[in-house]
Amino acid sequence: MQDFTFHNPTRLELGTGKEAAIGQHLAEHGARKVLLVHGSDRIKADGLYDTVTRSLAAHGIGFVAFGGIVSNPVISSVREAIAVARREQVDAVLAVGGGSVLDSVKAIAAGVPHEGDVWELFIGQAPLTRALPIFAVLTLAATGSEMNGGAVVTNEATKEKFAIQSPLLHPRVSVVSPALMRTVSRDYLVYSAADVIAHCIEGYFTATVQPHLQSRLVESLIATVIETTGTLLDDPADDAARAEFAWAATLALNGTVYAGTGGYGYPNHMIEHALSALFNVPHGAGLSVVMPAWMTWYHGRNPAQFERFARHVFGVEGAEAGIAALRAWFDRIGTPTRLGQLGITEADLPAILDNLQGNARWFGLAETYTPEALGEILTLAL
Amino acid sequence: MQDFTFHNPTRLELGTGKEAAIGQHLAEHGARKVLLVHGSDRIKADGLYDTVTRSLAAHGIGFVAFGGIVSNPVISSVREAIAVARREQVDAVLAVGGGSVLDSVKAIAAGVPHEGDVWELFIGQAPLTRALPIFAVLTLAATGSEMNGGAVVTNEATKEKFAIQSPLLHPRVSVVSPALMRTVSRDYLVYSAADVIAHCIEGYFTATVQPHLQSRLVESLIATVIETTGTLLDDPADDAARAEFAWAATLALNGTVYAGTGGYGYPNHMIEHALSALFNVPHGAGLSVVMPAWMTWYHGRNPAQFERFARHVFGVEGAEAGIAALRAWFDRIGTPTRLGQLGITEADLPAILDNLQGNARWFGLAETYTPEALGEILTLAL
Numbered sequence: 001m002q003d004f005t006f007h008n009p010t011r012l013e014l015g016t017g018k019e020a021a022i023g024q025h026l027a028e029h030g031a032r033k034v035l036l037v038h039g040s041d042r043i044k045a046d047g048l049y050d051t052v053t054r055s056l057a058a059h060g061i062g063f064v065a066f067g068g069i070v071s072n073p074v075i076s077s078v079r080e081a082i083a084v085a086r087r088e089q090v091d092a093v094l095a096v097g098g099g100s101v102l103d104s105v106k107a108i109a110a111g112v113p114h115e116g117d118v119w120e121l122f123i124g125q126a127p128l129t130r131a132l133p134i135f136a137v138l139t140l141a142a143t144g145s146e147m148n149g150g151a152v153v154t155n156e157a158t159k160e161k162f163a164i165q166s167p168l169l170h171p172r173v174s175v176v177s178p179a180l181m182r183t184v185s186r187d188y189l190v191y192s193a194a195d196v197i198a199h200c201i202e203g204y205f206t207a208t209v210q211p212h213l214q215s216r217l218v219e220s221l222i223a224t225v226i227e228t229t230g231t232l233l234d235d236p237a238d239d240a241a242r243a244e245f246a247w248a249a250t251l252a253l254n255g256t257v258y259a260g261t262g263g264y265g266y267p268n269h270m271i272e273h274a275l276s277a278l279f280n281v282p283h284g285a286g287l288s289v290v291m292p293a294w295m296t297w298y299h300g301r302n303p304a305q306f307e308r309f310a311r312h313v314f315g316v317e318g319a320e321a322g323i324a325a326l327r328a329w330f331d332r333i334g335t336p337t338r339l340g341q342l343g344i345t346e347a348d349l350p351a352i353l354d355n356l357q358g359n360a361r362w363f364g365l366a367e368t369y370t371p372e373a374l375g376e377i378l379t380l381a382l
Numbered sequence: 383m384q385d386f387t388f389h390n391p392t393r394l395e396l397g398t399g400k401e402a403a404i405g406q407h408l409a410e411h412g413a414r415k416v417l418l419v420h421g422s423d424r425i426k427a428d429g430l431y432d433t434v435t436r437s438l439a440a441h442g443i444g445f446v447a448f449g450g451i452v453s454n455p456v457i458s459s460v461r462e463a464i465a466v467a468r469r470e471q472v473d474a475v476l477a478v479g480g481g482s483v484l485d486s487v488k489a490i491a492a493g494v495p496h497e498g499d500v501w502e503l504f505i506g507q508a509p510l511t512r513a514l515p516i517f518a519v520l521t522l523a524a525t526g527s528e529m530n531g532g533a534v535v536t537n538e539a540t541k542e543k544f545a546i547q548s549p550l551l552h553p554r555v556s557v558v559s560p561a562l563m564r565t566v567s568r569d570y571l572v573y574s575a576a577d578v579i580a581h582c583i584e585g586y587f588t589a590t591v592q593p594h595l596q597s598r599l600v601e602s603l604i605a606t607v608i609e610t611t612g613t614l615l616d617d618p619a620d621d622a623a624r625a626e627f628a629w630a631a632t633l634a635l636n637g638t639v640y641a642g643t644g645g646y647g648y649p650n651h652m653i654e655h656a657l658s659a660l661f662n663v664p665h666g667a668g669l670s671v672v673m674p675a676w677m678t679w680y681h682g683r684n685p686a687q688f689e690r691f692a693r694h695v696f697g698v699e700g701a702e703a704g705i706a707a708l709r710a711w712f713d714r715i716g717t718p719t720r721l722g723q724l725g726i727t728e729a730d731l732p733a734i735l736d737n738l739q740g741n742a743r744w745f746g747l748a749e750t751y752t753p754e755a756l757g758e759i760l761t762l763a764l
Contacts, residue, residue, distance in 0.1 A: 001625040003397025008390070014642070015385025211626045212609060216602035224595040243383040244593045247642060256638060260396070260629060 001211040001260035008255050010147045010170045014247065016179040016239055019048065019137045022094070023055035025173040029133055031092035033062040035085045037105050039069045039097045043139070048180060052096055052137060064088045072276045072283065073100040075107070075119055075155045082111040082118060085132070095136040095171075099143030099283075102136050106151035106169045109134050119155055122162040131168040137175045140184055141246035142192035142284060144199060144253025146174035154277050159355055161273035162362055176250070178242035186233065190335040191284025192249070193229040197222055197326075198268050198287040199252040205298065205305055208263030215305070217257045219312045224248040226313075229333055268294050270363040271377065274355040281342045288335040289342060292327040293381035297373070299323065339381045349378050383593040383642035390637050392529045392552045396629065398561040398621055401430065401519045404476070405437035407555040411515055413474035415444040417467045419487050420478045421451045425521070430562060434478055434519060446470045454658045454665065455482040457489070457501055457537045464493040464500060467514070477518040477553075481525030481665075484518050488533035488551045491516050501537055504544040513550040519557045522566055523628035524574035524666060526581060526635025528556035536659050541737055543655035544744055558632070560624035568615065572717040573666025574631070575611040579604055579708075580650050580669040581634040587680065587687055590645030597687070599639045601694045606630040608695075611715055650676050652745040653759065656737040663724045670717040671724060674709040675763035679755070681705065721763045731760050 013021070026034060034056065043049045049065075056063050066081045085093065085108060093112075095105035111118030113130040120126040138146050145151065149169040154161040184192070204210065204218045225248055231241040251257065258264075271294065272286040299306040299319040310322025314329075330337045339345070344352075356374050360366040395403070408416060416438065425431045431447075438445050448463045467475065467490060475494075477487035493500030495512040502508040520528050527533065531551040536543040566574070586592065586600045607630055613623040633639065640646075653676065654668035681688040681701040692704025696711075712719045721727070726734075738756050742748040 001396075001622050001629065003400070005393065005395055007393040011387065011389040013387055018385070211622070211629075213602065213606040213626050213630055216605060217599065220595065220598035220602055223598060227594060240383050240593070243642060244595050247383065247593075248595055251638070256633070260625060 002209045002262040004259045006255055006259050007167070008147060008170065011173045012147055012176065012250065013173060014176040014178075014243060016177050018175045019177050019180065020051055020055050022052055022135065022137055022173075022175055023057070023059035023061055026056065026061050026092060026094070026135055027059040029092070029172050031061055031133065033064070033088065033090045034092045034094045034135070035081065035088070035090045035108065036063045036065045036094050036096060037069060037081060037101055037108065038065070038067045039101050041067060043096055046183065048096065048137070048139070052094075063094075064090060069097060069101045069104045071100050072154050072161070072280055073104040075153050078104055078107040078111060078118055078153060081108045085112045090132070092133045092135060095134070096139070098138065098140030099145050102138070102143070102145040102171075103151035103153055105134055105136070106145070107153050107164065108132075110164060110166070110169060121164050122153065122155070128164060128166045128168060131166070134169065134171045135173050136171045137177070137180075138246075139180050140188060140192060141176065141181060141242075141249040142195040144250055146171060146176060147250045147254040150253075152273070159277045160358060161277040176246050178239040178246065181242050181246070182236050184236070186334070188282070189229065189232055189236075190333045191282045191288070193225050193284070193333065194288035194291070194330065194335045195284035196225050196249045196252050198291060200257070201291065202266045202268055203258050203261050203264040204309070205295070205302055206264045206267065207261040210261050210305070214257055214259070214261050215308065217251075221248045221252050221257065222313050226329065233333065265365050266363060267298075267365055267369060270359045270365055270369065271356065271374070273359055274352050275342065275344070278351060278355055279342065279344060285336050285342060288330045289337055289339055289381050290377075292323055292330070292337055293377050295323045295326070296380050297377045339378070346382060349375065352378060384591045384644040386641045388637055388641050389549070390529060390552065393555045394529055394558065394632065395555060396558040396625060398559050400557045401559050401562065402433055402437050404434055404517065404519055404555075404557055405439070405441035405443055408438065408443050408474060408476070408517055409441040411474070411554050413443055413515065415446070415470065415472045416474045416476045416517070417463065417470070417472045417490065418445045418447045418476050418478060419451060419463060419483055419490065420447065420449045421480070421483050423449060425478055428565065430478065430519070430521070434476075445476075446472060451479065451483045451486045453482050454536050454543070454662055455486040457535050460486055460489040460493060460500055460535060463490045467494045472514070474515045474517060477516070478521070480520065480522030481527050484520070484525070484527040484553075485533035485535055487516055487518070488527070489535050489546065490514075492546060492548070492551060503546050504535065504537070510546060510548045510550060513548070516551065516553045517555050518553045519559070519562075520628075521562050522570060522574060523558065523563060523624075523631040524577040526632055528553060528558060529632045529636040532635075534655070541659045542740060543659040558628050560621040560628065563624050563628070564618050566618070568716070570664070571611065571614055571618075572715045573664045573670070575607050575666070575715065576670035576673070576712065576717045577666040578607050578631045578634050580673060582639070583673070584648045584650055585640050585643050585646040586691070587677070587684055588646045588649065589643040592643050592687065596639055596641070596643050597690065603630045603634050603639065604695050608711065615715065647747050648745060649680075649747055649751060652741045652747055652751065653738065653756070655741055656734050657724065657726065660733060660737055661724065661726060667718050667724060670712045671719055671721055671763050672759075674705055674712070674719055675759050677705045677708070678762050679759045721760070728764060731757065734760060
């Protein structure tokens, strides 16, 4: 185990109906006027928008709504929202939606007090030194963004999907309300499962320092995702399973399972970001395609951990059997495992490889993930 | 899974040598003068006292030392320290020691701004509404106090060992430095292992709502305690194992594994508190005696979970085999499993049962733990 700092001050409020208290949380943090960011207008149809705005009004908090955030959120929307936030002089930002809305809100919170263009914060041209306070009502559990300081946004002009990370971007309060997630589509449920598993395995397989405790915690999360996804596919209204899935998603990326590990990378995310930047595929769907291919390519570099994965997660023996079991499970729940299922063919590989060169540098993985290596992995994913 | 709030703002700094930065942490929180609380003078002999006070001086922070905190800390020392803290007008409290020092510091932090006697806060005669900011340099990993808002103190006059609990008592920063723990005695290492396992199993076995995820996390912690205790008994200087043990101890009681569970109690702690209040036995040693007896008495009330424990933790089948395996492991590492090993005989049972009536009410467990039931459990522990 290597040295670490664990500091996660986000207040997580998990429970059905807790969204009705969001105004109180904002008031306790002294907010007076908030930018309410959301995606489609579905939250207006299903009553969530009313619940949230009534709660704000009850605590004397003004708001300006900014809708239209799309999955794989884009920097142009973030820029528009920053302009609105400045004009309206909001003092806080509230996400009502899933990971894309929350990631956008983090970029907005950092961008409002930044004097230059917000993308400078993503490419390291300017430090992130200030941010508006962030609040969230989560409608989809997957990204873990509700309890960490990271955010991923795509620059549509440059086709770059990059991240920012700062303690300043931890939400002050995140509400996770299982009943709000009943309407998550079957597709997005299984993509979310793949996303959480990706968050779990990146460190688990690639870390050069990986204590047994942290491996056990990761296996606990994966087992829970597998179990609760099955339950939810049978009964989307099982709020207890939804809550357990959501808590696993949060724990996967709130620092708990990465504490004390070291030397890890995010190669699956690096590769997937090229797919969603170029083809706008759902992040989790891209990950479920990349993971089995990457694992097949990588397992010889860390055979003991892959054998452990096979045994502890799927009760099978041998690295390849474990990989096959994960792919079979992805197939069974219906998240794609081949590039063809995303409409991507061999003819697209050169463009993906071209995009990946920037990603590999950005992720600090260019040494291992040469164009040749990436070509091998993508070919395994065909 | 039931609704929960997870909010743990403590900054945990785990790493050898991090105690040298404690002055900086205090300065960042605006402290000017601190009460430095410790136990024996061993920290002066081994250099830790110098390291800490040099760090305070380097950041312009004055201090007053208050030593002599004993294991099973007593309210009389807390009262003395409160008087010193008031007279010296400190604005923060720093624990340099193990769980007893940290629990004392929490009581001091709550007691300084409280107008009445500090024990009123323990028996519910006054609400805990303010506290000085708390910092810690931990020299023994066991109680989890470094990352939660609880503290247990004994009133020697009334022979009551009770607790306080408040978000105000979360340490702002806790430094956990594995190398500082190399000098922990063999006895205190194994008592600590028993303490952490007790924190794990209280909820695991007694909760009426216990999601599989939380059971998996608990089993991960217990497996880690068993593994790393073995490593440390062979090599007390294995800092990596010490760090992993310490992180497991923190996670056992920092809210992570209890989130979403419900209806649990702390019967083993309730019983042990009588033993340490009356006979001043080390808390972990008392717990390793109580646990196998309590489990033997209790397992029929939750057979599936006890069978799960046997299978997942020890790889054996059947509740009783699991309990026997835990007792055998306690025997092997050398923490007591019989009251006789603590010098307590059948003749002492009436006094223990008498003390336990107050505890049972205080812990909210009087309905299940009648004098008859407690007598049965204690008899099983003889």
